[in-house]
Amino acid sequence: MSGTTQEETTELRKRQAQFAKELHGEDAGSKTGLTALFSKNKSAQKEAVAKYLKHWDGKTDAEAEDRRLEDYNESTHSYYNVVTDFYEYGWGSSFHFSRFYKGETFFASVARHEHYLAYKAGIKEGDLVLDVGCGVGGPAREIARFTGANIIGLNNNDYQIAKAKYYSKKFHLEDQLDFVKGDFMNMDFEPATFDKVYAIEATCHAPKLEGVYGEIYKVLKPGGVFAVYEWVMTDKYDASNPEHRKIAYEIELGDGIPKMFECDVARKALKNVGFEVLVDDDLADNDDEIPWYAPLSGDWKYIQNISDLSTFVRTSYLGRKLTNAMVSVMERLGFAPEGSVKVTQALEEAAVGLVAGGEAKLFTPMMLFVAKKPLDAK
Ligand SMILES: CC(C)=CCC[C@@H](C)[C@H]1CC[C@H]2C3=C(CC[C@]12C)[C@@]1(C)CC[C@H](O)C[C@@H]1CC3
Ligand SMILES: C[S@@+](CC[C@H](N)C(=O)[O-])C[C@H]1O[C@@H](n2cnc3c(N)ncnc32)[C@H](O)[C@@H]1O
Numbered sequence: 001m002s003g004t005t006q007e008e009t010t011e012l013r014k015r016q017a018q019f020a021k022e023l024h025g026e027d028a029g030s031k032t033g034l035t036a037l038f039s040k041n042k043s044a045q046k047e048a049v050a051k052y053l054k055h056w057d058g059k060t061d062a063e064a065e066d067r068r069l070e071d072y073n074e075s076t077h078s079y080y081n082v083v084t085d086f087y088e089y090g091w092g093s094s095f096h097f098s099r100f101y102k103g104e105t106f107f108a109s110v111a112r113h114e115h116y117l118a119y120k121a122g123i124k125e126g127d128l129v130l131d132v133g134c135g136v137g138g139p140a141r142e143i144a145r146f147t148g149a150n151i152i153g154l155n156n157n158d159y160q161i162a163k164a165k166y167y168s169k170k171f172h173l174e175d176q177l178d179f180v181k182g183d184f185m186n187m188d189f190e191p192a193t194f195d196k197v198y199a200i201e202a203t204c205h206a207p208k209l210e211g212v213y214g215e216i217y218k219v220l221k222p223g224g225v226f227a228v229y230e231w232v233m234t235d236k237y238d239a240s241n242p243e244h245r246k247i248a249y250e251i252e253l254g255d256g257i258p259k260m261f262e263c264d265v266a267r268k269a270l271k272n273v274g275f276e277v278l279v280d281d282d283l284a285d286n287d288d289e290i291p292w293y294a295p296l297s298g299d300w301k302y303i304q305n306i307s308d309l310s311t312f313v314r315t316s317y318l319g320r321k322l323t324n325a326m327v328s329v330m331e332r333l334g335f336a337p338e339g340s341v342k343v344t345q346a347l348e349e350a351a352v353g354l355v356a357g358g359e360a361k362l363f364t365p366m367m368l369f370v371a372k373k374p375l376d377a378k
Contacts, residue, residue: 004186013181016077020158023048023081028159029166033089038330042337045082049339052078053346056253060245068258069207073156073183076205079256080157082343084136090314090323093167094138096201096229097365099283100290105305106312113229113366114139115146117198120279120370121227123147127195130154132184132216133202137164137177144176149196153179154187185211189219197226201365204231204257209269217273223375226275230367231255232263234282237362247357254350263367275371283366284358292366293358296351320348 020028023044024036031039055068055075068075087095098113100106117139123129125148131140134153137160144151155161164179182188184199185206197216206212216226231251238244239262248260263282270277284292294302298317303309313319324344330336357363 009183009186012073016074016156017158017181019044019048020081020162024159024162028162033085034327036088037085037327037337037340038335040337042334045337046339048078048081049342051075052082052256053342056346060249065259068252072205072207072258073185075258076256077157081159082339083256083347084157084159084163086323086343086347088136091311092138093136094142094200095135096139097292099286099288099292099366100294100302100304102289103304106295106308110138111142114142114200117200117227117229117368118143118147118149120368121196121198121225123149123196123198125149128152128193130189130194130197130216130219132197132199132212133205134160134164134179135200135202136160137167137179139198139200140164140177140179141167141171141173143198144173148176150176151178152194153177154182154184155179156181156183184215187215187219191218192221193219195221195224197224199226199228199230201229201231203228204255204260207258209261209266210272213269213275214273217275217373217377220373222373222377224373225278225370226373227279227368227370229283229365230263230266230369231257231260231363231365232266232367233260233357233363234263234285234361236360237262244362247353247360247362250349250353251357251363254346254348254353260363263364266367266369270369270371274373274377276374277369277371279368279370281368282364283368284364285361291358293355296355315351317351320344320351324348 023041094110098109100109127149129149129151131151131153134140134155137153140151140153153164161179161181168174168177197220203212220226233248252260290302295312295315303312327336327340327344331340
């Protein structure tokens, strides 16, 4: 975190890149989903799962929380090393939630959620844009096509960067897109580089929101805009209520988040680093007939379209049990690496916590903030 020297950062990056090669192989980009899972280096996968789960021992006291916050970089890196194949298998290449219109397909709603953020940020052709925590580049590809902007994706996970690069070549978007390795708590870009910055369901992995928002503020040009879909606990959340804390812990554990912050913490952090907040809107706080957590809810009444069936089969409660059983057999037979079942169990906790948090409106994955760096900022 803070106090890390340049040598330590370079050393950490080298180690993570080497480990990624060992775990996923040289041609990491080309294999997807469970096919990729079955071709992992088995001992490296076991190590990656252990590295991720070492901080998740059920403890929610301040000391346990501090350990998770301190180790956020390695811990998140390990989390995405082990979940990326499952995410792609179950959800596609955009790792975020979205609102659903009646009759709209799953993938149309995911794309619309991305277009909406681009529209709110005012991203236009020729802009230089930073995507903070870009995953395997699903949103960057969609927003590049939608707006004509040039986008750099920043990510601390080598496997996801390799995949994002592979896809941008495959879809002939290399002229508009680039993907770079880096920690969003300590960015390497020159100050005042970008016209716009966006982040989709990524900055919640930060140990301190002022840290990541401060870096974004620094790399934005004066007058530039930052738009974010933030994961936060809502004003209904009460950390002293054990039921509420249990839900927050399930979300933290299953989603690789050191600590879920409350909405007001995010709001204040934006202001503290110098932003002028233009939009402050929880997009999940509505009466949508089909809630954002519908695919995970297991309620078949939410299937809108025949083309959604394959997604729903993978994401619903029954579908997840089926995947878990399949992975369990494959692990026992030695086809899937040791630890794969533990990963499906952690993801199950995520799904349960997210649906419970969504139903009770204790949690939102789409707290939309649009914030501006003042024109006269230094
Ligand atoms: C972790 C953050 C900040 C965002 C990711 C949001 C979502 C894309 C994921 C949250 C829980 C994930 C699960 C799956 C896909 C991606 C998420 C919805 C699965 C459906 C993938 C297939 C597995 O068998 C079950 C997973 C349940 C959780
Ligand atoms: C849930 S995924 C969202 C990815 C992408 N925004 C999308 O919607 O598809 C969160 C992303 O944040 C990245 N991330 C987490 N912590 C990071 C850090 N400290 N620095 C850079 N990227 C980080 C992860 O590697 C992952 O790609």
